[in-house]
Amino acid sequence: MSTVLAVADIRNGEHRSVNFEVFSAAAKLAGEMGLSVTAVFIGNGLESLTGAAGEYGIANVVVVEDPALDKFSADTFAAAIAEVAKAKGAAVVLMGATATARDVLPRAAMRLDTALAQDTIAMRADGAKVVFTRPMYAGKLLGEVSIKSMPAMATIRSKAFKAEHSPVGATVEKVAVSLPTPRVKIEELALENTGTLDVTEADIIVSGGRGLKGPENWGILEDLAKTLGAATGCSRPVSDEGWRPHDEHIGQTGKVVSPTLYIAVGISGAIQHIAGMSSSKFIVAVNKDEEAPIFKASDYGIVGDLFEVIPALNEEIKKIKGND
Amino acid sequence: MNIAVCIKQTPDTTTRVKVGPGGTGIDEAGINYIINPYDEFAIEEALQLTEKNGGEVTLLSMGPASIEKTIREGLAMGAHKAIRLNVDKTPDDPTVTAKALAETLKNGQYDLIFFGKQAVDDDHGQMASLVGELLDLPTVTVVLELHVDGGSATAKREVEGGLETIRFSLPAVVSAQRNLNEPRYRSLKGIMQAKKKTIEVVEPALAEAHLVVEKLTPPPAKGEGKIFRNGAQDAAEVVRLLREEAKVI
Ligand SMILES: Cc1cc2nc3c(=O)[nH]c(=O)nc-3n(C[C@H](O)[C@H](O)[C@H](O)COP(=O)(O)OP(=O)(O)OC[C@H]3O[C@@H](n4cnc5c(N)ncnc54)[C@H](O)[C@@H]3O)c2cc1C
Ligand SMILES: Nc1ncnc2c1ncn2[C@@H]1O[C@H](COP(=O)(O)O)[C@@H](O)[C@H]1O
Numbered sequence: 001m002s003t004v005l006a007v008a009d010i011r012n013g014e015h016r017s018v019n020f021e022v023f024s025a026a027a028k029l030a031g032e033m034g035l036s037v038t039a040v041f042i043g044n045g046l047e048s049l050t051g052a053a054g055e056y057g058i059a060n061v062v063v064v065e066d067p068a069l070d071k072f073s074a075d076t077f078a079a080a081i082a083e084v085a086k087a088k089g090a091a092v093v094l095m096g097a098t099a100t101a102r103d104v105l106p107r108a109a110m111r112l113d114t115a116l117a118q119d120t121i122a123m124r125a126d127g128a129k130v131v132f133t134r135p136m137y138a139g140k141l142l143g144e145v146s147i148k149s150m151p152a153m154a155t156i157r158s159k160a161f162k163a164e165h166s167p168v169g170a171t172v173e174k175v176a177v178s179l180p181t182p183r184v185k186i187e188e189l190a191l192e193n194t195g196t197l198d199v200t201e202a203d204i205i206v207s208g209g210r211g212l213k214g215p216e217n218w219g220i221l222e223d224l225a226k227t228l229g230a231a232t233g234c235s236r237p238v239s240d241e242g243w244r245p246h247d248e249h250i251g252q253t254g255k256v257v258s259p260t261l262y263i264a265v266g267i268s269g270a271i272q273h274i275a276g277m278s279s280s281k282f283i284v285a286v287n288k289d290e291e292a293p294i295f296k297a298s299d300y301g302i303v304g305d306l307f308e309v310i311p312a313l314n315e316e317i318k319k320i321k322g323n324d
Numbered sequence: 325m326n327i328a329v330c331i332k333q334t335p336d337t338t339t340r341v342k343v344g345p346g347g348t349g350i351d352e353a354g355i356n357y358i359i360n361p362y363d364e365f366a367i368e369e370a371l372q373l374t375e376k377n378g379g380e381v382t383l384l385s386m387g388p389a390s391i392e393k394t395i396r397e398g399l400a401m402g403a404h405k406a407i408r409l410n411v412d413k414t415p416d417d418p419t420v421t422a423k424a425l426a427e428t429l430k431n432g433q434y435d436l437i438f439f440g441k442q443a444v445d446d447d448h449g450q451m452a453s454l455v456g457e458l459l460d461l462p463t464v465t466v467v468l469e470l471h472v473d474g475g476s477a478t479a480k481r482e483v484e485g486g487l488e489t490i491r492f493s494l495p496a497v498v499s500a501q502r503n504l505n506e507p508r509y510r511s512l513k514g515i516m517q518a519k520k521k522t523i524e525v526v527e528p529a530l531a532e533a534h535l536v537v538e539k540l541t542p543p544p545a546k547g548e549g550k551i552f553r554n555g556a557q558d559a560a561e562v563v564r565l566l567r568e569e570a571k572v573i
Pocket of ligand 1: 208209210211212234235236237238249250251252253254265266267268269270271272273276286287288289292304305306307337361
């Protein structure tokens with residue numbers, strides 16, 4: 001029976017949180033299409049991580065191990081994915097839309113002479129076909145796309161799908177594949193801000209704009225973020241000015257995020273910023289200018305001075321959290 | 325150095341786009357077109373490299389005759405010549421474009437082939453990886469910094485939460501991220517010269533499309549948001565609603 005492949009993205013020996021969303025989405029789609037579902041783990045020493053597939057409803061696990069996979073390379077990982085897809089006769093291949101997947105899956109798609117829908121936020125089976133929904137024109141429009149060739153491939157946006165815990169017993173199969181020599185050499189991987197939550201993986205984002213006036217004022221946002229267990233984000237001028245690190249910049253030219261809650265503070269809501277956060281499930285804006293366009297994109301808006309509103313919000317949230 | 329830069333004409337990022345008749349494309353009326361912003365970084369990088377090392381920059385763009393206006397913008401920045409792959413309509417499927425571009429690029433003996441990270445219309449963000457795979461070349465995407473040193477190069481690329489430094493040999497494929505450089509303005513002289521530069525037109529063989537856009541829709545409109553006008557005094561009420569109505573905290 002043909003299968004839906006869910007490819008895990010492992011970084012520093014840990015699951016990216018989107019993996020669980022991918023597992024659940026793959027299991028659900030396979031159910032709709034009457035296909036089996038298989039989780040794929042690529043790299044060495046991943047035994048302790050494969051259990052997560054079963055936790056999220058996937059009974060078949062494939063592990064591709066090879067000394068050549070000790071170090072990550074888009075070339076070898078793309079080849080491994082393509083080989084497993086061929087060996088398993090995959091009808092669909094899904095992976096979280098991480099930086100890794102965005103680079104690796106197009107190469108795998110080309111190796112399989114099929115096509116890839118990037119950054120999808122919804123999918124449904126339509127007979128034997130899958131229809132993927134993906135933002136286009138920086139989120140100003142939604143496109144429904146299908147892929148006529150096999151396998152249909154897609155990267156899925158973090159937080160767009162729900163990770164649903166539904167444990168099943170899983171069997172692990174090791175698959176050997178032949179791998180090419182990488183065409184490039186990674187000399188160094190310098191991780192900034194390790195320990196802080198990446199904005200694309202955060203459930204809640206507290207994001208600041210030029211309205212904060214300077215980096216010295218970020219403490220009030222960080223306090224609020226801490227109370228909420230949130231990540232901090234920012235508008236582009238803020239990272240351009242060096243007030244905040246570049247990897248917090250949200251928008252058309254920065255990160256695209258879909259958290260459960262996005263709190264925009266002192267951000268005017270330029271169309272290029274909206275492009276990066278409009279698919280958030282719930283949006284709250286704090287701005288002193290009632291006419292700021294951000295209010296049109298928001299579920300709740302507070303008109304007022306952020307230097308008063310944010311500490312007040314923080315205190316109120318602490319109160320209700322204290323009662324939990 | 326012999327450098328190719330693949331560029332795409334896209335709507336200006338501030339243009340409002342509407343779904344056009346047929347429901348699978350946009351309404352072209354009133355749209356202001358520009359060079360895809362990421363492609364300007366690619367052109368700039370190519371120009372700086374040829375200014376330093378000698379050589380030529382060739383622009384490649386696939387689309388109908390109407391994109392020649394945008395190609396001339398790239399020539400006005402200083403690119404030496406251009407090739408337009410003639411199609412009635414720019415393909416929806418990036419693999420169709422990639423295969424056609426790769427066929428043309430094969431004949432060019434380029435040391436470097438540049439792309440933008442992503443086209444801001446269809447947002448596929450995959451062309452460089454597709455073409456790199458087809459041409460079997462070292463491919464480095466989302467590049468913030470590039471140093472070319474004879475037959476090899478080093479690039480810094482963005483990954484989640486960090487930077488990767490990658491070493492590779494030429495020929496190679498690179499896609500440009502914002503901040504790679506500061507694209508130059510087109511000078512009046514550049515604009516005049518661009519008028520005389522040649523745009524070669526090639527009739528590409530088109531592969532069968534795998535990816536089909538079935539429907540474009542505007543995203544669901546947000547309901548009327550609730551606006552609170554008393555600043556900090558409303559904080560308690562908003563927090564209560566976030567918990568009880570929105571159920572997000
Ligand atoms: C090609 C292109 C790409 C771009 N990409 C991006 C992108 O990816 N992301 C992005 O964010 N931008 C992007 N921009 C920039 C964008 O157009 C805006 O300039 C930018 O988003 C504005 O940032 P801001 O809202 O922080 O600042 P401003 O527009 O200056 O807004 C500051 C806001 O703070 C409010 N404010 C000031 N003081 C207070 C106070 N005390 N209390 C409450 N509110 C206060 C003001 O009312 C105002 O609304 C791009 C632009 C271009 C041309
Ligand atoms: N029709 C086209 N002609 C030439 N280059 C293109 C075309 N479409 C996309 N590209 C290139 O591919 C990059 C990424 O595009 P995309 O994968 O569509 O987001 C763009 O920045 C361009 O450099």
